[in-house]
Amino acid sequence: MIEVRQLTKRYVGRTAVDAISFRVEKGEIVGFLGPNGAGKTTTMRMLTGYLPPTAGTASIGGFDIFKDSLKTRAMIGYMPEDVPLYHDMRVKEYLNFRARLKGLRGRDARMAVGEAMDKCGVTEVRKKMIRSLSKGFRQRVGLADALVAKPALLILDEPTNGLDPNQIRQVRELIRELGENHTILLSTHILSEVEMTCGRVIIINRGKLCAADKPDKLVDQMRTAGLVEMEIKANPKVAEGVLEKIPAVKRVAHNGTDDEGWERFSLRVEANADARVQIHAAVVREGWPLRELHRRMASLEDVFVEITQSEQ
Amino acid sequence: MSSSKSPNPSNNDPVRVFTVLFGKEIKAFFLSPIAYVVLALVMVINGFSFKAAMTILETAPGDGGLVRFTFNAPWFWLSYFFIFPLVTMRLFAEEQKLGTLEALLTAPVRTGQLVAAKYLAALVFYCILWLPSLANFYIFQWITAGAGDIRPGELLGSYSILFLMGMFNLSIGCFSSSLSSNQIIAAILGFTLSLMHFLLGTFALDLAQNVDQSLKNIVQYFASAYHSRMFAAGVLDSRPAIYYATATALILFVTHQVVEFRRWRT
Numbered sequence: 333m334i335e336v337r338q339l340t341k342r343y344v345g346r347t348a349v350d351a352i353s354f355r356v357e358k359g360e361i362v363g364f365l366g367p368n369g370a371g372k373t374t375t376m377r378m379l380t381g382y383l384p385p386t387a388g389t390a391s392i393g394g395f396d397i398f399k400d401s402l403k404t405r406a407m408i409g410y411m412p413e414d415v416p417l418y419h420d421m422r423v424k425e426y427l428n429f430r431a432r433l434k435g436l437r438g439r440d441a442r443m444a445v446g447e448a449m450d451k452c453g454v455t456e457v458r459k460k461m462i463r464s465l466s467k468g469f470r471q472r473v474g475l476a477d478a479l480v481a482k483p484a485l486l487i488l489d490e491p492t493n494g495l496d497p498n499q500i501r502q503v504r505e506l507i508r509e510l511g512e513n514h515t516i517l518l519s520t521h522i523l524s525e526v527e528m529t530c531g532r533v534i535i536i537n538r539g540k541l542c543a544a545d546k547p548d549k550l551v552d553q554m555r556t557a558g559l560v561e562m563e564i565k566a567n568p569k570v571a572e573g574v575l576e577k578i579p580a581v582k583r584v585a586h587n588g589t590d591d592e593g594w595e596r597f598s599l600r601v602e603a604n605a606d607a608r609v610q611i612h613a614a615v616v617r618e619g620w621p622l623r624e625l626h627r628r629m630a631s632l633e634d635v636f637v638e639i640t641q642s643e644q
Numbered sequence: 645m646s647s648s649k650s651p652n653p654s655n656n657d658p659v660r661v662f663t664v665l666f667g668k669e670i671k672a673f674f675l676s677p678i679a680y681v682v683l684a685l686v687m688v689i690n691g692f693s694f695k696a697a698m699t700i701l702e703t704a705p706g707d708g709g710l711v712r713f714t715f716n717a718p719w720f721w722l723s724y725f726f727i728f729p730l731v732t733m734r735l736f737a738e739e740q741k742l743g744t745l746e747a748l749l750t751a752p753v754r755t756g757q758l759v760a761a762k763y764l765a766a767l768v769f770y771c772i773l774w775l776p777s778l779a780n781f782y783i784f785q786w787i788t789a790g791a792g793d794i795r796p797g798e799l800l801g802s803y804s805i806l807f808l809m810g811m812f813n814l815s816i817g818c819f820s821s822s823l824s825s826n827q828i829i830a831a832i833l834g835f836t837l838s839l840m841h842f843l844l845g846t847f848a849l850d851l852a853q854n855v856d857q858s859l860k861n862i863v864q865y866f867a868s869a870y871h872s873r874m875f876a877a878g879v880l881d882s883r884p885a886i887y888y889a890t891a892t893a894l895i896l897f898v899t900h901q902v903v904e905f906r907r908w909r910t
Contacts (some may be wrong), residue, residue, distance in 0.1 A: 377746070377750075380750040381749070381750060382746050382749055382750050402752045402754070403752075405750060405751060405752045406752040408750070410747075410750045412743065412746045412747060412750070414743060416742050416743030416744045416745075416746060416747050417742070417744065417747075418672075418742065418744060419742070420672075420675060420676070429664065429668050430747075430751070432664045433661065433664050433665070433748075433751050433752075433753060434751055434752065435657075435660075435661075435752065437660075477747070
């Protein structure tokens with residue numbers, strides 16, 4: 333569905349997107365992750381034909397995004413960041429305008445608008461002025477606009493940005509439902525959202541592609557590297573020295589002291605080796621009281637932090 | 645992905661996309677309060693100009709009829725150039741501010757269709773603005789039982805030049821609006837450019853008065869003050885029509901490039 337090859341966008345003195353390549357197959361829901369300013373929006377704007385790439389190419393459904401821009405745009409339902417809408421239009425009027433702009437006519441347009449409004453739960457506010465809508469409803473109007481012409485591909489830029497937890501859940505449900513007959517590329521920085529909805533994750537940082545895989549695979553890779561947390565009573569300086577000498581331990585971080593004097597440590601340990609036994613042995617040898625020793629299960633959040641921070 | 649699966653095979657009908665955009669723009673004009681402010685403004689100007697023309701005819705009847713004096717009244721020129729920024733400042737500036745330009749241009753819409761729809765909607769609105777002034781003359785004619793001095797040539801000439809100058813100045817307004825996302829800046833820029841064109845023509849006309857004929861001919865080609873004087877006297881000339889039409893086309897082309905260029909770099 334989407335094929336991106338060495339896509340690059342350079343501004344004066346700054347490279348927003350740096351030669352990224354990826355593919356999105358038909359029917360996939362792909363999460364596009366990255367810290368703010370990583371180049372997610374720029375990439376999406378290039379895919380939707382709003383910005384031209386400086387270098388590289390991308391195609392959607394086999395058509396080049398630059399040379400066949402109108403054809404590719406007709407295939408995409410795009411929801412831009414912050415959902416731009418005309419404030420002095422009514423919801424139904426706006427969706428009607430958008431549907432007709434995207435080539436639907438008369439009865440087809442009316443039916444498509446009705447369907448989209450139902451799906452996104454905006455039927456009850458269809459006669460309201462957009463300026464008077466809450467953020468949640470505006471977001472849903474934007475979503476209804478994106479899917480009104482039943483495009484093969486949905487590109488959603490932070491669809492849950494600024495919503496409350498209930499609304500986030502509703503939108504997430506909706507996206508999962510839409511995923512049954514659409515290909516979806518969505519950007520976000522809410523990781524739990526990605527874990528729950530997306531079949532695959534693409535992480536970019538500072539314009540560069542860092543990882544692209546299934547969320548659980550990314551987490552697995554992380555897990556093998558492993559993170560151990562422990563709480564002991566000891567002089568932190570001395571303890572750090574001792575712990576660092578353990579062969580399987582790669583890095584020691586002291587995370588502070590609690591009210592009762594327990595020192596918290598988190599240790600990054602070698603892959604494929606359970607360092608907990610060695611750590612325990614060292615603690616016993618030193619005679620430190622030990623209250624906790626456990627391996628932390630990595631989450632997508634850990635992967636995200638690890639990938640995007642290690643590159644800085 | 646086969647495009648035949650999408651339910652909109654008529655996407656590439658350029659006229660339809662234009663019609664949809666045009667309809668939206670026209671609607672936006674009549675739903676915005678500014679439209680009625682401008683309409684009121686134009687009616688007030690016309691009222692004063694009309695009264696000034698009647699006073700002139702009463703006290704010092706000279707060469708020309710009611711229509712000619714109406715559109716040459718100082719009242720008229722004082723306020724005429726306020727119309728354009730008010731009508732056009734919103735067109736692109738608002739879309740840029742709201743971010744809706746991104747929504748429009750990521751739909752299967754060509755930039756040219758957008759520029760044409762916005763410009764023509766403004767032109768249609770501008771033409772509607774002058775309908776009440778036409779009523780002034782006919783009501784006058786009716787009250788005075790046909791004794792009013794309304795000459796068809798002057799009427800045709802005056803409204804022709806209003807249309808031609810409007811066409812040109814609206815394109816300047818469109819262009820200014822495409823340059824900024826701030827409506828006030830767009831309005832001031834448009835006003836300045838329109839007025840500059842008019843005043844330069846007027847000054848050049850004065851200066852060329854005492855110089856040789858060939859220079860005068862050149863100045864007369866672009867001096868709006870001269871055109872309006874001639875047309876209001878009922879002298880219709882094709883040269884100004886060609887001048888305004890080509891200038892408008894050129895400015896709209898530049899506007900198109902500006903909108904495209906913004907897309908290229910923002």
